[in-house]
Amino acid sequence: xxxxxxxxxxxxxxxxxxxxxxxxxxxxxxxxxxxxxxxxxxxxxxxxxxxxxxxxxxxxxxxxxxxxxxxxxxxxxxxxxxxxxxxxxxxxxxxxxxxxxxxxxxxxxxxxxxxxxxxxxxxxxxxxxxxxxxxxxxxxxxxxxxxxxxxxxxxxxxxxxxxxxxxxxxxxxxxxxxxxxxxxxxxxxxxxxxxxxxxxxxxxxxxxxxxxxxxxxxxxxxxxxxxxxxxxxxxxxxxxxxxxxxxxxxxxxxxxxxxxxxxxxxxxxxxxxxxxxxxxxxxxxxxxxxxxxxxxxxxxxxxxxxxxxxxxxxxxxxxxxxxxxxxxxxxxxxx
Amino acid sequence: xxxxxxxxxxxxxxxxxxxxxxxxxxxxxxxxxxxxxxxxxxxxxxxxxxxxxxxxxxxxxxxxxxxxxxxxxxxxxxxxxxxxxxxxxxxxxxxxxxxxxxxxxxxxxxxxxxxxxxxxxxxxxxxxxxxxxxxxxxxxxxxxxxxxxxxxxxxxxxxxxxxxxxxxxxxxxxxxxxxxxxxxxxxxxxxxxxxxxxxxxxxxxxxxxxxxxxxxxxxxxxxxxxxxxxxxxxxxxxxxxxxxxxxxxxxxxxxxxxxxxxxxxxxxxxxxxxxxxxxxxxxxxxxxxxxxxxxxxxxxxxxxxxxxxxxxxxxxxxxxxxxxxxxxxxxxxxx
Numbered sequence: 001x002x003x004x005x006x007x008x009x010x011x012x013x014x015x016x017x018x019x020x021x022x023x024x025x026x027x028x029x030x031x032x033x034x035x036x037x038x039x040x041x042x043x044x045x046x047x048x049x050x051x052x053x054x055x056x057x058x059x060x061x062x063x064x065x066x067x068x069x070x071x072x073x074x075x076x077x078x079x080x081x082x083x084x085x086x087x088x089x090x091x092x093x094x095x096x097x098x099x100x101x102x103x104x105x106x107x108x109x110x111x112x113x114x115x116x117x118x119x120x121x122x123x124x125x126x127x128x129x130x131x132x133x134x135x136x137x138x139x140x141x142x143x144x145x146x147x148x149x150x151x152x153x154x155x156x157x158x159x160x161x162x163x164x165x166x167x168x169x170x171x172x173x174x175x176x177x178x179x180x181x182x183x184x185x186x187x188x189x190x191x192x193x194x195x196x197x198x199x200x201x202x203x204x205x206x207x208x209x210x211x212x213x214x215x216x217x218x219x220x221x222x223x224x225x226x227x228x229x230x231x232x233x234x235x236x237x238x239x240x241x242x243x244x245x246x247x248x249x250x251x252x253x254x255x256x257x258x259x260x261x262x263x264x265x266x267x268x269x270x271x272x273x274x275x276x277x278x279x280x281x282x283x284x285x286x287x288x289x290x291x292x293x294x295x296x297x298x299x300x301x302x303x304x305x306x307x308x309x310x311x312x313x314x315x316x317x318x319x320x321x322x323x324x325x326x327x328x329x330x331x332x333x334x335x
Numbered sequence: 336x337x338x339x340x341x342x343x344x345x346x347x348x349x350x351x352x353x354x355x356x357x358x359x360x361x362x363x364x365x366x367x368x369x370x371x372x373x374x375x376x377x378x379x380x381x382x383x384x385x386x387x388x389x390x391x392x393x394x395x396x397x398x399x400x401x402x403x404x405x406x407x408x409x410x411x412x413x414x415x416x417x418x419x420x421x422x423x424x425x426x427x428x429x430x431x432x433x434x435x436x437x438x439x440x441x442x443x444x445x446x447x448x449x450x451x452x453x454x455x456x457x458x459x460x461x462x463x464x465x466x467x468x469x470x471x472x473x474x475x476x477x478x479x480x481x482x483x484x485x486x487x488x489x490x491x492x493x494x495x496x497x498x499x500x501x502x503x504x505x506x507x508x509x510x511x512x513x514x515x516x517x518x519x520x521x522x523x524x525x526x527x528x529x530x531x532x533x534x535x536x537x538x539x540x541x542x543x544x545x546x547x548x549x550x551x552x553x554x555x556x557x558x559x560x561x562x563x564x565x566x567x568x569x570x571x572x573x574x575x576x577x578x579x580x581x582x583x584x585x586x587x588x589x590x591x592x593x594x595x596x597x598x599x600x601x602x603x604x605x606x607x608x609x610x611x612x613x614x615x616x617x618x619x620x621x622x623x624x625x626x627x628x629x630x631x632x633x634x635x636x637x638x639x640x641x642x643x644x645x646x647x648x649x650x651x652x653x654x655x656x657x658x659x660x661x662x663x664x665x666x667x668x669x670x
Binding site: 031034040043044048050073074077079085118122136 | 353362363365366367369371374376378379380383384385386387401404408409411412414418420421422423424452453454455457458459460462464466468469471472473478482483484546547548563623657
């Protein structure tokens with residue numbers, strides 16, 4: 001065991017000079033001075049070994065992902081990242097682990113101008129808790145934050161990027177499926193090093209009527225929008241399924257899964273997979289050109305996958321427009 | 336195991352209507368709108384079972400303490416509490432535990448007008464991570480935050496309340512010492528249900544030159560002030576030791592410890608005990624009347640225990656003004 005103490009650990013791995021913060025790591029509190037006319041968006045995620053990541057995960061990727069899942073919440077809110085705190089429980093001080101963990105974390109932080117301003121370290125079962133702060137403008141007295149509660153009947157429903165690859169990778173890593181190495185590599189990158197859609201979230205301010213990030217599976221997270229907006233929706237299952245990047249890759253390369261996954265697997269990955277960290281959002285049909293412009297400006301593909309409706313509940317249509325009877329429970333950490 | 340899901344759990348135990356926050360629990364982010372002319376003070380503490388609390392601790396007290404240690408950081412900064420996030424890893428959903436835990440947590444939160452605005456729950460080894468937000472005024476372009484770095488040679492050194500009782504209680508609970516039940520009850524309350532000195536911290540804005548909260552032991556935490564202020568200090572060990580409340584109680588009641596603790600024990604509890612959550616602060620001698628007024632206004636006793644000096648290092652004097660050779664390592668979670 002290393003003799004590196006708590007304060008040395010913070011200084012060596014996590015102390016960055018404060019730039020945007022008035023005061024960063026090293027006092028009882030960090031100090032942030034939000035700009036006039038802005039609101040502070042705050043989100044918090046805790047990652048536990050064996051639950052949110054495998055013990056074998058590359059620590060660089062884990063550092064990246066721990067912040068990425070929090071930045072994804074800011075993205076869903078349309079917030080501009082500002083700063084974060086990191087609380088870390090470690091079974092022991094393992095510098096071979098801490099070095100790449102801090103590098104992965106701070107590389108993503110730097111890429112988004114999101115500053116580490118404080119935190120806590122302690123000994124204990126591995127646990128990573130990040131609280132992230134972002135800025136949302138207030139225009140003419142109206143917050144520009146994207147909420148879950150703003151979807152209206154008639155709105156289009158969109159999702160960014162691709163879906164289901166992280167879930168596919170997890171099935172392979174758990175030995176439930178075998179795929180060519182190149183497919184696993186690509187899918188695993190989605191699982192272990194997700195890219196939060198921060199630029200798209202900001203570009204959608206004033207355009208999207210509601211938004212959420214897809215962390216627990218498309219249908220489960222859509223359920224939150226429907227519940228909080230008091231609406232229902234119809235989703236084209238085949239469009240969502242077509243967004244599995246590994247599927248297109250396999251089709252184009254002529255590769256085959258062994259064993260061949262059933263259609264239900266494809267649906268499960270795309271609709272209930274979780275760990276996608278894409279943005280799911282609604283916008284009125286009158287804003288289609290603006291949505292396309294936001295997608296282009298943020299260099300993030302978006303796909304229209306359905307429609308918000310007044311009728312409560314969630315309807316899944318297959319390629320023939322028939323109602324699919326499947327139900328996909330969202331991932332719930334306590335069920 | 337309960338069938339209570341993650342979202343039900345949040346709704347049942349932790350969802351309070353948002354008052355000060357623009358948006359509270361239940362979206363991707365909480366939204367806070369700091370008042371113009373203020374800075375946001377942010378602090379974060381993680382509590383791990385077996386490290387920061389015993390498995391046998393009363394969950395009501397644990398909920399209280401988890402927030403108290405964070406409010407204590409705000410107090411040390413002179414900040415007014417605003418809001419907090421809670422991330423909670425639980426081995427299982429135990430409603431008999433969650434109920435009192437949430438009650439203890441929210442009772443202290445309500446007492447300080449500090450609102451639960453968001454967080455995360457997951458399954459995992461018991462871990463409580465709170466990030467707290469407070470407000471500090473900026474007057475004439477100068478932040479009123481109390482920092483560790485402002486102590487100047489000649490400043491008086493003060494500590495609030497009493498010291499060492501939490502450490503004494505821990506020795507009893509670990510079977511290293513036996514004391515009368517009434518003494519343990521009082522000392523244990525300090526260990527398990529500390530009172531953060533929030534009112535004193537705010538009252539010291541513009542008066543104290545530096546401040547820190549005593550969480551790792553008086554001397555260790557003083558070391559942070561000395562290091563960050565580039566100064567040294569002399570502390571009257573006997574004055575600090577006289578602040579152990581249980582000691583006065585025993586003396587007045589004529590009670591005896593069995594076995595009688597050695598003088599080194601008294602010193603260890605008062606000087607290096609930890610878990611006191613008192614404020615340690617410096618102020619120029621010209622501000623003695625203002626310090627006394629701040630103590631009175633906040634109904635918090637403060638005691639002058641020494642002096643800041645230009646000579647680096649920390650000198651402990653005994654009752655005869657002789658230098659004590661003892662060294663008390665501060666509590667460091669990784670040593």
